[in-house]
Amino acid sequence: MQEFLQHTLNGLSTGSIYALVALGYTMVYGILQMINFAHSEIYMLGAFAVYYVARFFGLNTPSTLNFIIGLLSAIVACGLVGFAVERFAYKPLRKTDKLNVLITAIGVSILFQFGGQIIFGADPKSFPDLIENTELFNFLEIPFNVVDLLIYGVTFASLIALTYLVNYTQRGRAMRAVSTKPDAAKLMGINNDSIISFTFVVGSVLAGIGAFLVATKYPKIDPMMGARIGMGAFVAAVFGGIGNLPGAVLGGYLLGLGECYLIGYGASTFREALSFFILILILLVKPNGLLGKTAKEKI
Amino acid sequence: MKKITPQNIQVNNLSVNYGNIKAIKDISFNFRTSEITTLIGSNGAGKTTTLKALMGLLPSAGTVSVNDTRIEKLTVAGRISRGITLCPEGRGIFPNLTVHDNLMLGAYLNKNSAEIKHLLEEQLTFFPKLAERIKQIAGTLSGGEQQMLAISRALMSQPEFLLLDEPSLGLAPVIIDQIFSKFEDLKKQGLGLLIVEQNAILALEISDRAYVLETGTLTLSGTGAELLHDPRVIDAYLS
Structure with a gap:
């Protein structure tokens, strides 16, 4: 029982990260019907941004302030990169065939992966120690330490903020409007381009938060770190129903839990296989995903 | 309800091309507040194109002025702010x-949340049916309710001029009567309505002025009653 609880907590922590990154895939898909393959590299760049900011300012002592500076650097860097990728790589192709944008996305992803290896170096770097990972309390002999609690807490806060933004603000309504009926959205006076750009920024910021949390927990970062988490997050988004925000969160947590149970019960060899297995299964059985539905429209 | 001052929209030499095809050829017409104006014409005459061009959704040549202010260079958002929806x-x-979120988006350009709240209440009194359905997903509404929602949402931007494209399309006669009586209410409140309709009798009956559009050119104009009794109109659209 105690062991099961421990695996569940690990699963929730891994799942939180998948959920944060999956949201970026699903938001962009929702608004542009394209998979932003560069999303996982934006995640990677978030971790490197913190690394270089910390090195530049000599932040290597654990403190609340340093933790917040680190988190904010990841957020700002990812927001800017997300904005730039959309503006310079995807926007010029807005009116062309969807396939062009998809191929461009793969290109941007490769550019960042290998550009990163050239500029940052392919060897793993150690991420600065910005928070002390002490054990806070012990429940049923399961240790709860600072970093795990921060992962739950920051993810939860981000999800609440996103839910509020999307459901209860004019900008969020505009995001949903542009994703369902771009032409009608224009008639409301919505500037579709700026809403699309904003969506990219929000998705990228969530990836940045995820990258910062992961790097805090596993402090080794390298230019290929995005590719590993990106695959899982992409599957999580498809699993939950691509384009559906609660679906991405659900998919992320289910995948995270599944992986941690596999590892915990001795089948860690199949960890990587699980996401592919889920992807194949969901495409065969329920291609719209768990929460996705085919939109029905009344004429 | 906002007080609407009398205004007039003058369209001069409006032309729209789709590639090499001239969809609208040099048409000139006007419509004003406190009046219902209709544009009738058969399928493909260019009615929808005219409305889209007036709204700034399509590139067009010619001029559009509200009173004496030229607006043809404005963006869609600019025209909404100028009182055209x-x-x-x-x-x-x-x-x-x-339904609630749809209505809220109608007031997207309005940044005053107290005013938006007031507008919303006003709309829910004007269309009580929507008040009952306020939390419902708009796609589950009946056709008539959806049309009311679309009109109500357009009114959320506090227009002085409301352009309506085929408001009777696909609706039962009872519902059409309800909706058209709302148009007369809006006219009494001072709005200028420009309605595009295939259902010519219906539209002409409530119109103060009307224009007939045929393959991109205006061929006839007059009051609603005049056109309703014009033999050419009867021949082409009413028989």
Whole structure:
């Protein structure tokens, strides 16, 4: 029982990260019907941004302030990169065939992966120690330490903020409007381009938060770190129903839990296989995903 | 209800091309507040194109002025702020958003949340049916309710001029009567309505002025009653 609880907590922590990154895939898909393959590299760049900011300012002592500076650097860097990728790589192709944008996305992803290896170096770097990972309390002999609690807490806060933004603000309504009926959205006076750009920024910021949390927990970062988490997050988004925000969160947590149970019960060899297995299964059985539905429209 | 001062929209030599095809050829007409104006014509005559061009959704040549201010260079958002709103063909509601969210988006350019709240209450009194359905997903409304929602959403932007594209399309006669009586209410409140309709009798009956559009050119104009009794109109559209 105690062991099961421990695996569940690990699963929730891994799942939180998948959920944060999956949201970026699903938001962009929702608004542009394209998979932003560069999303996982934006995640990677978030971790490197913190690394270089910390090195530049000599932040290597654990403190609340340093933790917040680190988190904010990841957020700002990812927001800017997300904005730039959309503006310079995807926007010029807005009116062309969807396939062009998809191929461009793969290109941007490769550019960042290998550009990163050239500029940052392919060897793993150690991420600065910005928070002390002490054990806070012990429940049923399961240790709860600072970093795990921060992962739950920051993810939860981000999800609440996103839910509020999307459901209860004019900008969020505009995001949903542009994703369902771009032409009608224009008639409301919505500037579709700026809403699309904003969506990219929000998705990228969530990836940045995820990258910062992961790097805090596993402090080794390298230019290929995005590719590993990106695959899982992409599957999580498809699993939950691509384009559906609660679906991405659900998919992320289910995948995270599944992986941690596999590892915990001795089948860690199949960890990587699980996401592919889920992807194949969901495409065969329920291609719209768990929460996705085919939109029905009344004429 | 906002007080609407008398205004007039003058369209001069409006032309729209789709590639090499001239969809609208040099048409000139005007419409004003406190009046209902209709544009009738058969399929493909260019009625929807005219409305889209007035709204700034299509590139066009010619001039459009509200009173004496030229607006043809304004963006869609600029024209909405200037008091012109289009309720599009097929309603253009957001089917997966609630009635409330659809209405809120009508006031997207309005940044005053107290005013938006007041406008919303006003709309729910004007269309009590929508008040009952406020939390419902818009795609689950009946056709008539969806049309009311589309009109109500357009009114959320506090227009002085409301452009309506085929508001009667696909609706039962009882519902059409309800909606058209709302148009007369709006006219009494001082709004200027420009209605595009295939259902010519219906539209001409409530119109103060009317224009007939044929393959991109205006061929006839007059009051609603005049056109209703014009033998050429009867021949082409009413028989």
